[in-house]
Amino acid sequence: KNILIIPGDGIGQEVTTWGKQVLETIAAKYGHEFSFDEAIMGHTAIEATGNPLPDETLEKAKTADAILFGAIGHAKYDNDPSAKVRPEQGLLKIRKELGLYANLRPILLFDELLEASSLKPEILQGTDILFFRELTGDVYFGEKTRSDDNTFASDLMNYHRYEVERIARKAYDAARTRNKKLCSVDKANVLETSRLWRDVVQEIAREYPDVETEHMFIDNAAMQLVKNPKKFDVVLTANLFGDILTDEASQIAGSMGMLASASIGDGTGFFEPIHGSAHDIAGQNKANPLASILSAALMLDIAFGLQEEAKTVTEAVADTLKAGWRTGDIANAETPATHILGTNEMG
């Protein structure tokens, strides 16, 4: 298998080193042949070439069997609302070019981290959510305008029926293999795109009579996720709402530093932590590499069908936590026996 590593920006570099290392270890242990290539994207690519997604990176991405990505972004652009070239454009473009329309974000709760969350353990215990976030439509990709005199700006939020259909099917298929519950999140009391979304999901739901469907407004979902996360099984939602809800849900898992994601669709599968580039701690051996390592596990499982190998990685993470090892983000004052490690030691 040909694996492309795109470390990206900030802590992306450090954590991806360990995702890759785990893939190498698995290859050696199970006798697989993984070959690795590397490419640049984001701020790093802008600095080197002026382009957040150089052609060479896109070419490599298209021919790879799977991609392990780190993180993207830099404060420099965030505070300059007029910057025309931005790191995030690289990530959005590669998602679009590879047709990665379904972003899977499993909220995996390790028992050892129950105490690391700001939520009460009894609220969390037993939570197991799989998010399906649509990734190539919505207000992310619709036309953007800004008036010449800078007094007006707009972004078009839009969806085509087929875009909702294909991700809805994937989410329903997954719900079938789990607890057979699907919650579709929208804002159909206000948005026309949400009404189309709800219309399509209601239609697809008929093909899956064994799955229980619920429709929920995004404001209510943002509330329920904190109030009673256990009630969710598969959550299906649009690009923007998915962005917001999954970050919020990271607090269920104790930290953003624990959450992996898989983006799939027409082309090469793309695996990445949901955390950002965290420039404030970059290069300091402080970042949690577990999200990258768990992203590697998702790659083994989803891109290569290597379930046994994926399980080995996930169990290794669980064992490490059980032994008391923590990075700063998941360390907890209440369990003083915890040993705090740097990125490299944890990796």
Next chain:
Amino acid sequence: KNILIIPGDGIGQEVTTWGKQVLETIAAKYGHEFSFDEAIMGHTAIEATGNPLPDETLEKAKTADAILFGAIGHAKYDNDPSAKVRPEQGLLKIRKELGLYANLRPILLFDELLEASSLKPEILQGTDILFFRELTGDVYFGEKTRSDDNTFASDLMNYHRYEVERIARKAYDAARTRNKKLCSVDKANVLETSRLWRDVVQEIAREYPDVETEHMFIDNAAMQLVKNPKKFDVVLTANLFGDILTDEASQIAGSMGMLASASIGDGTGFFEPIHGSAHDIAGQNKANPLASILSAALMLDIAFGLQEEAKTVTEAVADTLKAGWRTGDIANAETPATHILGTNEMG
């Protein structure tokens, strides 16, 4: 003072009775003259007139000194994505017609309810957030389209500079009277409207050098609100993001049933609980009337400048909670001494 009561739909009817009752009691106690009128809106108005915001209601609203509103919505429309007339249109139209561009949502934490939240008490303690949600722009009011063959839908997200300026000034003014911290929430790494938003906020920030400004992406804010709510003071954000964040924040206060809001701008001030119509419990004497009562307190304070009277109401709520009285939504298994009341008894 002329107060217009618009009970709206579902539990709106029951809870508003008590908001009004409190206003009458205050008038008697402090020797004010409040006169009341009533009008219909939402599902109730559609049933009676076919129009979610009848002209008569709008006329009364424009001439009133303040409005106390209940709730809006009905499941019937939610599950019918093709319905052309919807209760929510009434609420959106009255906000627009009255120029209610600033929605203030204070997250008030009563010590007695610390245990009612799904968040750990030590995470909550000391939290005091005031949200400024923009209310008459964004994807709520931009052009909506749906193709004739139902294969495509769109909503235009848009902002004008002056819309951001006027609410930013209100939020900064409030921050000055509080802890002098303002967090502006956007998605400037993706949205052009957010980049305009950030541009304007950076400009207004210069007029308030004594207030500390932070810019945060919406996904991060949704996470931080659960992780560390104490870090926020004034939060300024757009219509859609504000809708999501404030519902999420309701879990800080223990329940949606506790949160009041004030919508202000060019015309008559509009005061309402942030909870919805909750048709599942309507007419059963189960709804929590405290959000309506606290909305009445906001009216006294903001619309009439009666700070002393407002404080009397808020303290009465605190005393009631202190005495152990609860409605079902804020009752807590861990404090068995709690006395559970219906809407009317609590009122």
